[in-house]
Amino acid sequence: MSSSSAPKRRRVERPPSPKYSLDDDNYEPYIPVAQRRQARLAKLTSWGANSDKDNQKKLQQEADEREDEEREEERRREKARKERTLLVEAQEVHSKRAQEDAQKTEVEKADEKDAEILAAIAARRKLASDLELAKGIQYSESLKTSWRPPKYIRERSEDQVRKLREKYHIIVEGDEIPPPIEHFADMKIPDPILKFLKSKRITSPTPIQLQGIPVAFSGRDMIGIAFTGSGKTLAFCLPLIMMACEEEAKLPFTRGEGPVGVVLCPSRELASQTYENILAWTEALSKEGQYPRLNTLLCIGGISMSEQSHVMNKGLHIVVATPGRLIDMLEKKRFTFNNCKYLCMDEADRMIDLGFEDDVRNIMSFFKRQRQTLLFSATMPRKIQDFAQQSLIRPVLVNVGRAGAANLDVLQVVEYVKQEAKMVYLLECLQKTAPPVIVFSDNKNEVDDIQEYLLLKGVEAVAIHGSKTQEERQYAIKSFKSGAKDVMVASGVASKGLDFNDIQHVIIFSMPKEIEDYVHQIGRTGRSGKTGIATTFVNMNTPEQTLLDLKYLLMEAGQKVPPFLLTIEDPRAAQGGSLKGCPVCGGLGHGISNCPKLEDAQRRQMASHRSNQDGGGGY
Template sequence: MESTKRRRIQRSPSPVYQLDNDDDSYQPYVSVTQRQQEKRAKLLSLGGTSSKAKKQEEAQENEDDQNEEDLRRERARKEKTLLVEAQEVHRKKAIEDAKKTVEEKAEEANAEILEAIRSRRKLASDLELAKGIQYTEPLKTSWRPPAYIRGRPEAENRLLREKYHILAEGDDIPPPIEHFSDMKIPDPILSHLKTNRIVTPTPIQLQGIPAAFAGRDLIGIAFTGSGKTLAFCLPLIMMALEEEMKLPFTRGEGPVGIILCPSRELANQTYENVLTWCSALAHDRKYPQLNTLLCIGGISMNEQSHVLNKGLHIVVATPGRLIDMLEKKRFTLNNCKYLCMDEADRMIDLGFEDDVRNIMSFFKRQRQTLLFSATMPRKIQDFAQESLIRPVLVNVGRAGAANLDVLQVVEYVKQEAKMVYLLECLQKTPPPVIIFSENKNEVDDIQEYLLLKGVEAVAIHGSKTQEERQYAIKSFKSGAKDVMVASGVASKGLDFNEIQHVIIFTMPKEIEDYVHQIGRTGRSGKTGIATTFVNMNTPEQTLLDLKYLLIEAGQKVPPFLASLDDPRAAQGGALHGCPVCGGLGHVISNCPKLNENHRRQMASHRGEDDKGGY
């Protein structure tokens, strides 16, 4: 206790502050300006200043002014928040936008979206992009057209293209050829084509086959059922035949070329066509047998081990299984020099673009690249032309236009009345008939309903096994089943004989899908009917696309479609199609395909984030 008291006594007293201190030692604050004035007055009082002192004074004054300006700016910057800055930017933009017309705003928005699309890397392997490898000349081939065709003036070639409504773009375009015999195709294949009533080439074959024979990169666009498969398979068969006859292939060698397809069904159909043409060629003892491999998911590759044990000439594949086989080194692309993509707009679009780049990274040499489709919007064309080597564009009709041999009937049917009305529509024509719906569950419901009504029907969609899908297609093609109910998986490129009627139960959002679906009929010069159900659930911009497609094809436009007003029409001027999907009823900013691609991207990013959360 005593020590505590001692410490308290010894503690120093607290300071006492005097607020009204009159001591002369107190120095009040003097501003910078006042100090400058006092300094200037002091120098003047000394009887003037020398030039050196004057310069020092001016320098000091400028420095002080700059310090004050910096302090002012710093103070203003702190007071001006990001929110205020953002408001000022929006205010300026609003003033600028007010001066622009609606059309100018739409054009600017479209230009921004297109610029974002163009920023994609060109279609090439990572190695080529990383090393900056660029090929400037197309592949050289030994094929030459007959002398009389080589000597034909360009004016005659132009007239011939106009006669068949062929639009060809590119440098040094090979001449069109009107007869298969002048293309120097082997006689066994010519005889096989004649037995199948294929006597003269279609417009896409007339110009596309000579361009492909000449080794040119090619973009081929033609309506559904126009013979595109022969146009890209025949050049590969001829290339493989030439390589085999020079030096026969042994085990582990090949392939010469690859045909990529977006769906298993389309790949299987293309494979069967290639097998048929190669078998026809091998019937003549002069020509060797060419080996073809089908490389798709859902089948065991061990069943085709007999092909892998020989030299491999041609591979028909879907991207996923092909990448798997290449990574396992079941075969290589070291000597592959031909790559064709069927339904190319789907192949190089969002879904398969990365897979295509991955496949290209396995190539070790320059390749000839061909892209074929019925619907190839301007965006895909521009992107492809940047990626190919001096490409030739062969376009028969407008890209994305409907087949003129199909009678399009559009009917307004309420959702609850669709099933009942479907039975009435089936009475329009004899079987076989295809019914399309975008919803897998709806596909199963339609098939079950038809079976209950005594209609022999099969169903195909992406959730069914490969065996179920193959059974459905085979039984439908053979005539064992009268009706096939399908999702979009059966709309791309599949060729069914004698289809007179296609019923679109649910109108797809993207007009491209509609064009492909109605294209299952009216093939190879035959006519067909396409009946489409629409109602209040169908988006208005899809109906506008449909309206303009009917007008373009010279079809009857029902009153409920004719009454639809296009907001762009009020602005005047020509209506241009969407460069992303080719639809005539909307601009790129309202494109359903672009919106769907963005949705898929966001979904994939969310999936990656979920995986990374572990």
């Protein structure tokens, strides 16, 4: 091929080279790889931190919003509360209660009301000394004594013991109760006292003694309930005498020492009677010289203590007292309770009632050591039993018959007598039996009027009530007991615990409001296994509730119920309620909300508060 046919090479024009300038805005200098990695890592790290901050900020914002909403809601509620009146709230509460009450029966309402009152009574503090209450001292074990029942009695089976209690109608409550003992000799009572009791025709223990004396000998705290005239005094005095005798035999007492035990009584007359009994038993014990002589002090108002200076100058073993004078003697330090380890309260329901409770607590404050405590009465309502159970140490309840029931040895006659005919009918009633006779009236002026009327009619009569001097009261009791006077006209002061010989007839001129007082009054007859008659005058002036209590008491004792009493209807029966007795006074015809005893106690308490306020700055 020729050179002329060869293709011509075309000149390719290149694009112009870029011109670089350090002043150009788009200039990006070269960054080494290591630096670029470091920069990227820093960027990623800062992005994570910013993300956490954003999350925290978001959460805080949500919390603030919730708080604002809650505040707003609270403001709305507060505004609603301010707009809501107390009257509206009261109406709503009343409406709610009305709906609840509408669903309850009358019986349930009454039971709830009774339970509230009982709870208020039960809220009182225990029967304990100030030292024990302040330091929180509580005893768990009873006092230890050296007495043990005979071996053959200890080995009796539970079934044998149960049958023996059933035989004598003894009801017991408590733990590890000592067995009943049917013979004084098996109780390990000293021969001189056994001979003395035999001379008084007391050969075997009564039911309350049969179980009560072994319990007391064992050092156990005890609540003893038994009919009037059933021998309760011996049941609580004999263990005290034996304890004092044992202490004296260990180390004779000298002046300023003692007492070993104290017996508290609600009235001077009852204290005097208990004191005389203890004197007789202690003298019989020391008569033959085998046992030491015991010193007993009577500490009651109305008598001069200087008359008993011969007793005060020796070591004291036993004190029988009423609360007021005992507190006075303890405050004056005439004797102390530093070594006292036995306390018995006779007619304990009266001692613990509102009228005496503060005095009893005051007396408790003088005790410096553990003591054995015994409470005895014929009328011991459930309220007092529950209160005592809380205050005593492992107590044993010994109950012979229902607490507050009438003595079955008394024939109860209820007569409807108009007020103006009572005096004339009284003379007719006195012809029923031979003297001595006791006539009861709760009104002091009426007591004096009856005595004056009987004296004008030629009847040898004496009168006793709380407003008479101690000398007049002692003269009346002494002349009546000796047989110099045929009739004693008395207020309630002579109804509690006093023991008169061979009273065949008791006349209740005016029926007491409280059924407890009636039980004690008719209990002055039919004592120590003997029979007696109790005639009671009632009329339109007698409250219907009292008549209802009387009706149920007569029915319980199997006595004849007069027609006018049978016509009285129990409002609780119409409501379909259970006819359980009042826990405050034991009356069967009413509940606690209608209890006259509780009303009187509240009235006395209010009166004492008023007198304290009015006489706060007096002399």
